[in-house]
Amino acid sequence: MTADLAARPADPDTPVDPADPVVALRRRRRRRLTLVVASLVVLLVAFATLALTLGEASLAPGRALAALFGVGSDADVFVVHRLRLPRIETAVLAGASFGLAGAMFQTTLRNPLASPDILGIASGASLGAVTAMLVLGLTGLAVSGAAFVGALLVALAIWVFAWRQGLHSIRFVLVGVGFAYLCSSLLAWLLASVEIRAAQSALVWTVGSVADVRGADLVTFAAAALVLGAGIAAVSRWQGPLALGDDNARALGVPVDAARVTSLLLAVGLVGVATSFVGPLAFVALVAPAIARRLLSDGGAALAVSVLTGAVLVLAADVVGQHLLFGLEAPTGIVTGLIGAPYLLWLLATDRRKRLA
Amino acid sequence: MTDVHRPSAPPARPDATPGPTRDTRQAAPDVTLRAHGVSLGYDGRRVIDGLDLELPAGRVTAIVGPNACGKSTLLRGLARLHPLDGGRVTLGGEDVGGLSRKELAKRVGVLPQSSIAPDGVRVAELVGRGRYPHQGWFGRHSSTDDGAVLRALEATAVADLADRPVSELSGGQRQRVWIAMVLAQETDVVLLDEPTTYLDLAHQVDLLDLLTELNRTRGTTVVMVLHELNLAARYADHLVVMSAGQVVAEGRPGDVLTAASVHAAFGLRAQVVPDPVSGTPLVVPLGRTHDGASR
Numbered sequence: 001m002t003a004d005l006a007a008r009p010a011d012p013d014t015p016v017d018p019a020d021p022v023v024a025l026r027r028r029r030r031r032r033l034t035l036v037v038a039s040l041v042v043l044l045v046a047f048a049t050l051a052l053t054l055g056e057a058s059l060a061p062g063r064a065l066a067a068l069f070g071v072g073s074d075a076d077v078f079v080v081h082r083l084r085l086p087r088i089e090t091a092v093l094a095g096a097s098f099g100l101a102g103a104m105f106q107t108t109l110r111n112p113l114a115s116p117d118i119l120g121i122a123s124g125a126s127l128g129a130v131t132a133m134l135v136l137g138l139t140g141l142a143v144s145g146a147a148f149v150g151a152l153l154v155a156l157a158i159w160v161f162a163w164r165q166g167l168h169s170i171r172f173v174l175v176g177v178g179f180a181y182l183c184s185s186l187l188a189w190l191l192a193s194v195e196i197r198a199a200q201s202a203l204v205w206t207v208g209s210v211a212d213v214r215g216a217d218l219v220t221f222a223a224a225a226l227v228l229g230a231g232i233a234a235v236s237r238w239q240g241p242l243a244l245g246d247d248n249a250r251a252l253g254v255p256v257d258a259a260r261v262t263s264l265l266l267a268v269g270l271v272g273v274a275t276s277f278v279g280p281l282a283f284v285a286l287v288a289p290a291i292a293r294r295l296l297s298d299g300g301a302a303l304a305v306s307v308l309t310g311a312v313l314v315l316a317a318d319v320v321g322q323h324l325l326f327g328l329e330a331p332t333g334i335v336t337g338l339i340g341a342p343y344l345l346w347l348l349a350t351d352r353r354k355r356l357a
Numbered sequence: 358m359t360d361v362h363r364p365s366a367p368p369a370r371p372d373a374t375p376g377p378t379r380d381t382r383q384a385a386p387d388v389t390l391r392a393h394g395v396s397l398g399y400d401g402r403r404v405i406d407g408l409d410l411e412l413p414a415g416r417v418t419a420i421v422g423p424n425a426c427g428k429s430t431l432l433r434g435l436a437r438l439h440p441l442d443g444g445r446v447t448l449g450g451e452d453v454g455g456l457s458r459k460e461l462a463k464r465v466g467v468l469p470q471s472s473i474a475p476d477g478v479r480v481a482e483l484v485g486r487g488r489y490p491h492q493g494w495f496g497r498h499s500s501t502d503d504g505a506v507l508r509a510l511e512a513t514a515v516a517d518l519a520d521r522p523v524s525e526l527s528g529g530q531r532q533r534v535w536i537a538m539v540l541a542q543e544t545d546v547v548l549l550d551e552p553t554t555y556l557d558l559a560h561q562v563d564l565l566d567l568l569t570e571l572n573r574t575r576g577t578t579v580v581m582v583l584h585e586l587n588l589a590a591r592y593a594d595h596l597v598v599m600s601a602g603q604v605v606a607e608g609r610p611g612d613v614l615t616a617a618s619v620h621a622a623f624g625l626r627a628q629v630v631p632d633p634v635s636g637t638p639l640v641v642p643l644g645r646t647h648d649g650a651s652r
Contacts, residue, residue: 021481022485022503022507022519025481026485240486241489243473245471247469248473251466251468251469252487252490253457253490298482299479300475
């Protein structure tokens, strides 16, 4: 061992042997990442194509693609540009946002169950939106704003109750689960106490749907998601050390409390934005990062891949919900719940691995 | 292992002569860690009050003491894992509190008591996370990082496990991997909080041999909190005995570990005899049922 130490050229400029196990492992990981990203992009394109072609006015892929670039009959162009494309874009944006926010929650709190839908942050957004509609009589962007405020308020409340000389992940999760129940109870009470037609119109905020976001709303959604996504990219380097435990992260030079607060704040913002446009979309924030981590399984946060798995999941759920449910049309959030819940059960049943070193 | 009791002047080390190995000590001449009137506690309850201590550079120091005597808290305070209630810690005369966390992480490596290996992480990847303080904000792994990781893997004899998931390793291997991660930080000082806990005796000895070799070959200053008195006495150049938040005795193990100091710190009656292998003090406890008289 001592001989090894002395023999190893320690000059940092010396090129490292390509047979070096460290370099070899990293190259293999990079190939795996490329493969995973490429496969997810192919899936995304495939579902987007399906979403463009399927529908009451069925378009062949060639015609749909032509219409996408403004070529073809006015009807085709209208259907593609005004009806189907915004819906696809909304699904991709929403899925990407929930996927990324979920990945941030789970790695920052070091708990695969700590996603914003389990922690009541999504229910906070629903409660905010429904309160705005049914109690305050607001409409349009004001409802979205109320959803955003609802998400932030719940996150803040969890914070206040969970903070005890730092933010401890188990406390945060338990307090969050408590708030999730509180919000859904209030929501149920609110819906039960108003006229049935009003409750029907508020239902989308409790289930989630990507059907009705277009034009200026879509641009606002995209801009907000991009800004928060860029913020998350900027702080993503903290996630590696944070995953090793608070002490290790501090010892490696990460300001743990500041890192956790910033990361969660950005993730809460992203959930708030996404929920304020499409409603809660059950399980996406929980499941998309879990799938992403499984696909890579390198112990990393899998943030970029969670963006893609989230987008594929929501787009696929929307295609299934619109066209493949035996003639019934189901809101996206119901389909993601139908896919997500069994996956969660499977995950819990198979995940026996110990997480403590 | 027979030269544990060295004279107080720094001994010549195998790699002190000019050679291919980078001598990190040239860049950092003084890495003496000192606690100046340090106070530490939890929730307002003082564990350590106004403690002064010097941890000699280039040596292996072991801190021992009974449960809840504050030895781990002290180590955490020295490593800035726990905020100081009072006093200050200096590294080579420089106030540690004035350094950024990342700057400190380039100079002092820490192996805390509990560490979490993320699901699926492989040995070389986990060790690579030790490079964090050396990487920029958008830093990717450079060949400098690769070299440091490989050297750390080889120094801890886990290079052949580089590709294995950490979760599949035995306890002894896993602890070596965590030490490799700390070594990849390439610091002059390494602090370890009970690194031998959960290891069987053979692996405890193996790990302490490894730390001693690192000290001898790299000149790394090693400071560790240990439970096992006899191993501490054998492997430490400098022994610190703590009790109730205070240093009861410190110095060379042969001078420090006596029947009187063991009784003062642990409330345990014991005979202290020379270790037949290393000549260092060996604590043979007496108890209620074996008091040395009923034989």
